[in-house]
Amino acid sequence: MSPLARIPFVRAAQDPTGSCLRDGERVLDNAAFADAVRRLARRFEDLGVAPGDTVAVLLPNCGEIVTTMFAAWFRGSALTPVNPVLTDDEVRYQLEDSAAAVLVGDERSRDLATALGIAWVDVADVHACDESPLLERDPVAAADDFALVIYTSGTTGKPKGVLLDHANVDAMSASLIEHFTLSPADTSLLVLPLFHCNGLVAGVLSALRAGGDVVVAPRFSPDTFWDLVETHRPTYFSAVPTIYAVLDARTEREADTSSLRFVICGAAPMPAELIARFEERFGVPLVEGYGLSEGTVASTINPVAGVRKAGTVGIALPGQEVAVVAADGSPLPSGRRGEVVIRGANVMRGYLGRPEETARVVRDGWLHTGDVGIIDEDGYLRIVDRIKDMIIRGGENIYPKEIEECLYGHPAVLEAAVVGRPDAVLGEVPVAYVAARPGRVVTPEELLAHCAASLARYKVPAEVEVRAELPKNSVGKLVKGLLREPSPV
Structure with missing residues (x-):
């Protein structure tokens, strides 16, 4: 059985009244969250959702997405989160490509589900405190069952579904917990969208697995962001360079950042000068990392307690190998420029329905990223650029x-x-x-x-x-x- 699927119930058994998930004014303790997962899993079962099926969710960031993920895993199903800003045609493509059996969402998603002939669950029912029955048995997800089907941004051609199984996500979340020494004392402020791996795995799953709790932030605004930090007292959050640049440019008051142990930057290279300016101004370590959805989020990150090298994306995370290779695939020594490749239990199972593309990207166990990088003598990776750019x-x-x-x-x-x-x-x-x-x-x-x-x-x-x-x-x-x-x- 996958340890990930058991997280809500392990937490509920150990600390029923402990804080688990905060979303606006709503707070779910561990027991309430576990019950919500069991209730939604029962609903999925009644709708005929079976192990191996795919559950889709089409919502802006909210706690219901997290509950849906664990309820899908309870049934041995995969979750595919859909970006709510996509057009109806783009949503239909993802639902059809992933063969979604059920869609969780609002009125818009009901119309889409009806048109495609798939089941629909109203988001209003996910956390409803009613007397609907729970699934009392244990979750059925296994390590080799698919956990997530994450769609790439589709900058070239149609978006591809990245297949991540429970073993991938298990390895990734364990690696992040070890690297950041996450514990029950940690609180993650979820800033990034939940239709990507970063938000789901780094922002939510790793914190919950470590025994901490998660605060789902509303849509990012520099005018209210520091109010959220001061109110909820998170110990970390993960964001993209644009958010840090806007916070630096638009913050006009003193911000209380004393609760933050560190903050993470990923998704795109961050200028070293901006990192230094942000750290000095706000008094919190900013650790830049690097990874892909195909590698279940992250493969290198700068240390929090150790040496942080601005301009690099840090060292390989526990359980992963990161190397730089020449055009013929031969390894290059430190200081030489070449393609970044990654190996570890976090590397995806493949692209959904695209075996040829999978074979081009994953060769001999190594994920070929398409990024150009240099690894220095201390093992720190610097991303030079995309090969295609x-x-x-x-x-x-x-x-x-x-x-x-x-x-x-x-x-x-x-x-x-x-x-x-x-x-x-x-x-x-x-x-x-x-x-x-x-x-x-x-x-x-x-x-x-x-x-x-x-x-x-x-x-x-x-x-x-x-x-x-x-x-x-x-x-x-x-x-x-x-x-x-x-x-x-």
């Missing part, structure tokens, strides 16, 4: 991240993104897009001069465009695809 200008290789880091060094820059643009003579040239910090004005000429002072001439952008804001996905990650100009016909 590399710009070749007149035969010279340019990594956009290097230019972006230079731009972030300008005091007026809030966000920066560099992409390649076709050029009739040079093949490609770098073009930079920048958003200024609130209250600051900066010109393209000023930014070009700033780059020219620090970068080789061939790395200086051919053009800089200053915009009010840069395009982002629902997690807050910059979307470069929307900045790239189409190739000339």
Whole structure:
């Protein structure tokens, strides 16, 4: 039996009245949470949801998503969380591709479920304190049962379903607990969306498994964020670089961060200068990490208590191997640049229904990330860029991240993104897009001069465009695809 599926019931047996899950004004203790999971599992059983089926949930961040996940696992089913900002067509694609047997959600999801002929559960019933029957037997999920079907962002082609079994998620959550020494004294403030691995595994599951509790935050706002921290007293939260940049730029008062042991940054590279500024200003260690959904969230993270190297994404997490390899797959020594590969029990089972793509990405047990990195002599990984994002200008290789880091060094820059643009003579040239910090004005000429002072001439952008804001996905990650100009016909 999977130890993950038993978490609510182990907690309820050990400390029935202990805090478990907070969502707005609602607080569920361990006993109430365990009962809610059993009640929803019974509902799934009555609807014919069987072991091996997939349960979908279409909701903004809320405690019901967590309850749905554990209820699905109780039945031996997998959970596929759906991004609520997707269009109906995009939602239908995920529901059909994952062969969802039931959809949990609101009125919108009822109409979608009806149109597809699948069962529907009203979100209002998930935590309803009624007398509906519970499933009293033990959960049935096994280690090799699928636990999560997480869909990639689909920047190229249709989104792919990443298949993670209980063994993957078990290994990942155990690794995070060990690395961060999580305990019952910890409280996670959930900032990131629950349709991604980061929110589900790092933000929720690891804290609950360690005996701590979880606070589900409302939609992020810099105007109210520190109020949440001061009210709920979390010991950690995980966010993306954009959130940290906005907090740094928009916070105008003193914030009480004394409850925080550390904060985590992932999903995209964070400028070293911003890390240092945030740590100094708010007095909390900011540890940057790196990982993919295909690796169940995280593979490297900087230590909380040990040496943190700004500009790196830290060392390999317990139970994982991280290496850098040449184009032919041969390992490279420290200091050499190559593709980052990952091996461990956290590596996905594969892409749903895509065996050829799975075989291209997972070879001989190693997950090939498509990221370019360098591992130093101490084992710290620095991500250079995406292989596919590399710009070749007149035969010279340019990594956009290097230019972006230079731009972030300008005091007026809030966000920066560099992409390649076709050029009739040079093949490609770098073009930079920048958003200024609130209250600051900066010109393209000023930014070009700033780059020219620090970068080789061939790395200086051919053009800089200053915009009010840069395009982002629902997690807050910059979307470069929307900045790239189409190739000339």
